[in-house]
Amino acid sequence: MPRDRYRSALDDLRDAVVGLGEDVVVQLETGLAALESGDPELARAVIDGDDAINEAYLAVESDCIDLFALQQPVAGDLRFVAASFKILTDLERIGDLATNLGRYALAESSESSPEVDVVAIGREARDAVEDALTAYRTRDVELCREIHARDDRIDALCQRASERVVRDLVERETGNDAWAVERLLDDVSRLLLTVRDVERVADHAVNVAARTLYVVEHDSELLY
Amino acid sequence: MSKATSESTTTAERTTTGETDERVDPEWSNYEFEGTPKMAVEDLDVYYGDDHALDGISMEIPERSVTALIGPSGCGKSTFLRSLNRMNDRIRSARVEGSIRLDGEEVYADGVDLVELRKRVGMVFQNPNPFPKSIRDNVSYGPRKHGDLETGLLARALGRDDGDELDELVERSLRRAAIWEEVNDRLDDNALGLSGGQQQRLCIARCLATDPEVILMDEPASALDPIATAKIEDLIAELAEQYTVVIVTHNMQQAARISEQTAVFLTGGELVEYDDTEKIFEDPESQRVEDYVTGKFG
Numbered sequence: 001m002p003r004d005r006y007r008s009a010l011d012d013l014r015d016a017v018v019g020l021g022e023d024v025v026v027q028l029e030t031g032l033a034a035l036e037s038g039d040p041e042l043a044r045a046v047i048d049g050d051d052a053i054n055e056a057y058l059a060v061e062s063d064c065i066d067l068f069a070l071q072q073p074v075a076g077d078l079r080f081v082a083a084s085f086k087i088l089t090d091l092e093r094i095g096d097l098a099t100n101l102g103r104y105a106l107a108e109s110s111e112s113s114p115e116v117d118v119v120a121i122g123r124e125a126r127d128a129v130e131d132a133l134t135a136y137r138t139r140d141v142e143l144c145r146e147i148h149a150r151d152d153r154i155d156a157l158c159q160r161a162s163e164r165v166v167r168d169l170v171e172r173e174t175g176n177d178a179w180a181v182e183r184l185l186d187d188v189s190r191l192l193l194t195v196r197d198v199e200r201v202a203d204h205a206v207n208v209a210a211r212t213l214y215v216v217e218h219d220s221e222l223l224y
Numbered sequence: 225m226s227k228a229t230s231e232s233t234t235t236a237e238r239t240t241t242g243e244t245d246e247r248v249d250p251e252w253s254n255y256e257f258e259g260t261p262k263m264a265v266e267d268l269d270v271y272y273g274d275d276h277a278l279d280g281i282s283m284e285i286p287e288r289s290v291t292a293l294i295g296p297s298g299c300g301k302s303t304f305l306r307s308l309n310r311m312n313d314r315i316r317s318a319r320v321e322g323s324i325r326l327d328g329e330e331v332y333a334d335g336v337d338l339v340e341l342r343k344r345v346g347m348v349f350q351n352p353n354p355f356p357k358s359i360r361d362n363v364s365y366g367p368r369k370h371g372d373l374e375t376g377l378l379a380r381a382l383g384r385d386d387g388d389e390l391d392e393l394v395e396r397s398l399r400r401a402a403i404w405e406e407v408n409d410r411l412d413d414n415a416l417g418l419s420g421g422q423q424q425r426l427c428i429a430r431c432l433a434t435d436p437e438v439i440l441m442d443e444p445a446s447a448l449d450p451i452a453t454a455k456i457e458d459l460i461a462e463l464a465e466q467y468t469v470v471i472v473t474h475n476m477q478q479a480a481r482i483s484e485q486t487a488v489f490l491t492g493g494e495l496v497e498y499d500d501t502e503k504i505f506e507d508p509e510s511q512r513v514e515d516y517v518t519g520k521f522g
Contacts (some may be wrong), residue, residue, distance in 0.1 A: 003454050006460055006481065069505045070480040 031101030295489035352423035401429035421452025
């Protein structure tokens with residue numbers, strides 16, 4: 001088939017996006033493990049690891065721009081490069097959210113946090129990211145739609161978790177201990193942010209699935 | 225490679241008519257690259273009678289890569305290409321000043337053997353121009369003409385007859401030009417019976433048969449359909465692993481797709497910018513070059 005170099009550049013782009021995604025999943029898992037264990041080493045590892053993610057992101061983004069400028073992709077190739085360009089941003093954002101988890105883990109201080117298993121929800125979001133990468137790599141449209149459907153469950157879990165955190169705030173007895181009030185507010189706001197970030201991870205996974213569906217079927221149903 | 229440019233010369237003043245009053249910074253065409261220059265052009269001026277076709281061109285062409293020359297009609301890019309192997313010598317009114325070196329040797333020095341020069345710096349033209357002979361004879365024509373097959377020394381040393389050597393050369397050249405599989409069962413058919421794309425690849429095989437070091441291509445795919453064009457473009461990429469390729473093309477997308485570096489000539493026979501192809505198509509220094517590559521020129 002003609003245009004060997006071009007086709008191999010498209011293959012390289014797909015591999016690079018998947019490679020970045022896999023690195024981001026590792027970051028995400030490290031952030032969740034830091035939250036789970038409270039291990040400051042893990043927390044610092046995920047924070048320090050973000051620079052490499054950002055560098056890889058910029059390099060692949062530059063590859064996309066080269067493909068646009070030099071190869072002028074059209075039709076399915078255009079959708080693939082354009083979607084990959086957007087997916088890269090989603091993956092980079094997931095990397096940022098993973099570092100947030102590391103920062104929350106470092107800030108976690110007390111044993112008084114409400115009983116909310118945000119790590120378990122985070123692992124569901126991580127699975128969604130992994131599946132979205134698989135869908136992108138294998139052009140699996142059914143998996144794309146399944147990831148979208150699964151997001152409703154993650155949203156519901158996050159909603160319940162947030163309500164639980166707020167309820168805990170309302171019900172908590174702190175008396176006149178100003179320090180205890182301050183600490184409770186810190187815990188609550190950090191937990192709400194954690195829940196929000198985990199939910200956003202899953203939203204980015206849905207974005208990856210939506211762009212993949214657009215690539216394969218020129219179908220924008222999940223984009224809007 | 226990006227280069228520092230002085231502020232005074234990077235700004236193009238755009239008039240209300242959309243034209244620019246731009247001063248060309250010599251740094252824009254001072255392309256720095258890693259590797260060895262195969263050809264070096266310095267202060268080249270070419271005149272056709274009173275017409276100043278090329279104005280003080282200086283550029284180095286890296287070996288084993290594809291260098292594209294682009295620009296509007298009449299900008300001098302084909303004149304420049306023909307200067308590289310002194311094809312302009314055939315035009316009576318043409319006058320060339322300046323220096324062109326091939327591996328450090330002056331191409332325009334007195335006593336240069338033009339046949340030998342054009343063997344080292346071969347050329348493929350816009351329209352496929354096979355001889356009205358068999359496919360085999362088209363490919364073997366150059367080596368026969370240059371006397372490479374006359375001595376038969378190699379053949380005798382290997383205990384074979386001259387026919388083996390000829391067949392080997394024909395096959396090797398046709399394979400390198402990516403056409404062997406399509407013609408190997410009809411080498412004695414007339415070349416004019418081939419399709420346009422096949423004829424052009426045959427012409428490339430004919431060029432390769434003389435074992436050139438540099439291949440000049442003047443719009444080699446402009447007369448071909450998209451599929452034949454894609455085959456030629458793939459072939460050019462493969463050839464660049466072994467040869468230095470310089471290609472003139474009106475098709476900017478083709479230049480973007482296949483070249484490592486691009487030189488932009490604009491009206492008046494001036495080389496305005498010469499750089500990595502990515503740089504030319506993503507962030508050129510010259511406003512006029514940007515207007516040209518984005519199709520807003522003129």
